[in-house]
Amino acid sequence: MFLVGSVPLLHPEVQTVDEMLDGWRNQQLCRNLAHDTIDARIATVRRFIAHSNEFPWSWTPGIVEEFFADLRGIKGRRQSTVRGYQNALRLFCSYIADPDYGWDRVCEQRFGTHPAQVFFAWNTATHVQDNEQSPEKRPFTKQELQDFLDHADDQVTLIANSNKKGWLPAYRDSVMFKVAYSYGLRFNELRHLQTVDFSRNPHAAEFGRYGAVKVRYGKAKKGSPPKRRTVLTVFDWTPEILADWLAHGQPYIDDSIDLFPSERGSLVAENTLLRRFRRYCNDLGLTDGLDLHSFRRSYITHLIEDGWDAKFVQDQAGHEFASTTSLYTGVASDFRTRTVRRVLDQTIKDALSLGEETS
Template sequence: MPDPAAGDDGPVAVLVRDYLQHMSVERGLSANTLAAYRRDLRRYESFLVSRGADDAARITRHDVSAFAQAVVSGEDGFSRLSPRSAARTIVAVRGLHRFWALEGVTDGDPARDVHPPMTGQRLPKAIPVAEVVRILEAVDVGTPSGQRDRALLEFLYSTGARISEAVGLDVDDVSVSDALEGPAVVRLTGKGSKERLVPVGSFAARAVDAYLVQGRPALAAKGKGSPALFLNTRGGRLSRQSAWSILKTATERAGVTREVSPHTLRHSFATHLLEGGADVRVVQELLGHASVTTTQVYTLVTADTLREVYAAAHPRARA
């Protein structure tokens, strides 16, 4: 099977590198997002070369449409992609051609009318408040690492932070101890290095404060002075994998049998806010979504809940 990351030095490959440089510098994409773009566009390069279309000016709508079909069928020699992954790939290709047209590399945009394959809408998974509480309270806070674990899980649910945002925090990014200055807040750095301020609820603020006063100093004594908020047992920054393991252990102790990931807490945070009456645009800001459209998928979850309650409670909801 060919390697989509191999690339070459043909004309299209050079132009793709220019585009990726633009996306990195001008758009500030995260390293993970940029790597996904690079992988998808190098597959596109390979496909074009195989069709003798290694010239941006000669690429047609038919070439782009054929590629859209190839990523789903695998007929280009690479792995078949799911509709969702194929959609991501075609979005990358459309962005590339739009950039070329705007920069005058090509006279037109052959990808303009090529659309990603339809994907089934995957609703975010959320768990009931009662199960969240059971998971949070299942952590034994009798040790420094236990205090860290409780602080981390309370923080994730209280702020809706991505796991990468939480483990990337430094102590100076969070203010939880001075009640006179108002509610606790944290500065989170999301995708594209965009910063946002998010309130920290009282339960999470107390857990983080207790960890900073008692647990963290004990963990920090084993390291070399890391500024990280959440430390591992060697005094270094806690990894994403370790954070996931902490949640998994707490979930098992709580007797919650459904699959729960750090992102589940983020989904639950958003869903519970909307069910409590929060405005979708406020939730958008808290989650760090660039578009409210991304956040609105959570309103479908709460609408489903409303329908279930209605069906169960209204005397004439069912025949």
């Protein structure tokens, strides 16, 4: 804090809030938190101030409850969203109420009051489940996935044959859908891929230079850089898709090493790919519950259904725990039936063999 003698502040409330947020930003930067995370938290604080029409040193538990009752009851925000807002505001209150930072003394001097923590266990949501994804979210069935990818290819051909612009972005997005499924990638991992990230797998020479991909922007833990991992190629059609894109698609959009550049030379935005994804789903009449992350769910599910080792699938997905991988697995009913039938048949066979031995 820098107080200039007896010069009065023109807008002390607004200036004090700005100073608080600047200090809080510095604190979070020291914790190695991502800039996007910090910006989102600060935006939440400003939104709460605008809604309550009260400054942080005047907040009360009643104001908290009114704000979140509006979010849940009127605007219908999801439980995970509400908890994220509450966590950001709780952390901000802990910062400004900490006497080590001196905001209590500044507010007493300027406004005759001081900030306090107003987010408690009895008026905020708790995180009690490992898996809080919407029950609607699911993987593609194999037939749905085939229909979707075929439709994406058909749209590229349709646009190209009509002599309209846009066949290259449609082609790029079609390849992105296939690569997302081929390696079980999150969107941020997918958009950051570069041509130099692919390498040979000496144990799978048939895949050529596309035997493995180095994922450099995996999901990070708090205060840590993105988690890297190597994902091995498992589908025999993947190298052909990549080779064709690098020969007939990527060089005509941008000459950089980005695998999926946008028309403006930057990385593809999630909303850009999501709009096309939803349009194709609507064209095919696919039910709700599918999103870009469904390619990752499908990859894990289909590998498990096809008999791949569970530990291998876990490593491919980059999950630290097998329980996390199991959350993504939504095996089809016919696979479950086959599994039960196989176990029962083996049990009967063992019983018959034992009976023959004893007789």
